[in-house]
Amino acid sequence: MIDYHIHPDYSHDASDSVVDYCWxxxxxxxxxxxxxxxxxxxxVRANIERVVVKGVEQPMNYDWAGTYLQEINEARTQFPQLRIRAGIEIGYEMGLEGRIADFVSRNRFDFVLGAVHCLDHIAITSRSExxxxxxxxKTKGVDFIAQRYFDxxxxxxxxxxxxxxxxxDIWRKYILLEMGEEFDRAITKFVPLMIEAIVQAGVGLEINTASLRRGDNEPxxxxxxxAQAVEAGINTFTIGSDAHCAGDLGSGVQEAIRILKRFGLNPARFENRRKILT
Ligand SMILES: [Zn+2]
Ligand SMILES: [Zn+2]
Structure with missing residues (x-):
């Protein structure tokens, strides 16, 4: 089994260390x-998005990634029987491509996951916002938000x-409940266009199983x-639990593997930013 989406305690909302997860x-x-x-x-979100380095909260632009990568490297030595990849989940924001590219080029990651967590600097994945x-x-309306998410x-x-x-489709987590069927209809129209953009860019998709442990039947x-993504030609899918504590590690992953198997696919794995061909 594998798990390609794990938050150790560098995230202020996560609780276990790299070594805890390895055990x-x-x-x-x-x-x-x-x-x-x-x-x-x-x-714009510098006061909200913080990183915790050796138990101390720091601003996100603090030079912390070296420490993170070193800790992962040390875990590789301590746990030779485990394959441990160094990845990152980047909250995408328009206009910050240069800043993201610079960060990624300065740090040697195996895998880079891109996530839309915010629209116009407002989180859509956080109950507290x-x-x-x-x-x-109220000011923008449902159709604008659907279009904006697609953008x-x-x-x-x-x-x-x-x-x-x-x-x-992380909109299902909170904001769909705020907007209801009208938004569901609006965003559903954009799904084929999202998939088309992803196919054209040659990027993969993640199957995230966090919803399954919250009682949802769907990842x-x-x-x-x-199914639409596979049909459109996407064959790179990573699987991740989005664990924020070690207890959630691997949860729902077997179900996601079963889903991929129905399409004749295995979960994708990455090393040094390259898909491992097996
Ligand atoms: Zn995320
Ligand atoms: Zn995550």
Whole structure:
């Protein structure tokens, strides 16, 4: 088994260390894990997006990635029986492509996951920012937000900065509940266009299983979107639990593997930014 979306305690909302996750992977019989701590480059959100380095909270532009990569390297020595990849989950923001490219070029990652967590600097994946989102919704309206989400996904794919796009239909987590069927209809129209942009950019998709452990029957994205993506030619899918604590490591991954198997696909793995061909 594998898990390609894991948040160690560099994220302020995550609780276990790199070593804790490695022990847990061994106990659960997981052969390969990829750490994907958050990197959020948006200076507008500098007060919200922080990184925790050796127990101390620091601004995101603090030079922390070297410490993170070193800790992963040390874990590789300590756990030779595990395959441990060094990844990153980057919160994409328009206009910050240069800053992201610079960060990625300065640090040697195996895997770079691109995520749309915010629209116009407002989180759509955080319960604590729902009030700000409601204000945004009131001024902009449902159709604008659907279009804007598509614009972000397309720009993230076209930026060529990422190996895979994370949790494509993350709108299901919070904001769909705010906007209801009207938004569902609006965003559904954009799904084929998102997939087309991702195919054209030659980028992969992630199957994120966090929803499964919250009682949802569908991963992110839902099976129907995965089927559409496969049909459109996408054959690179990583699988990740989005664990924020070691207890969640690997949760739902078997189900996602079963989904991919139905399409004759195996989960994608990465080393040094290249898909491993097996
Ligand atoms: Zn994410
Ligand atoms: Zn994540």
């Amino acid at each position: 847990c992977a061994l106990n659960k019989g997981i052969e390969e894990i990829c750490f994907t701590t958050h990197y959020d480059p948006d200076p 729902l009030n700000e989102f409601r204000m945004y919704l 972000y996904v397309r720009a993230a794919a076209q930026s060529q900065l990422f190996d895979c796009i994370a949790h494509l 992110y994205p839902i099976r129907k979107i995965i």
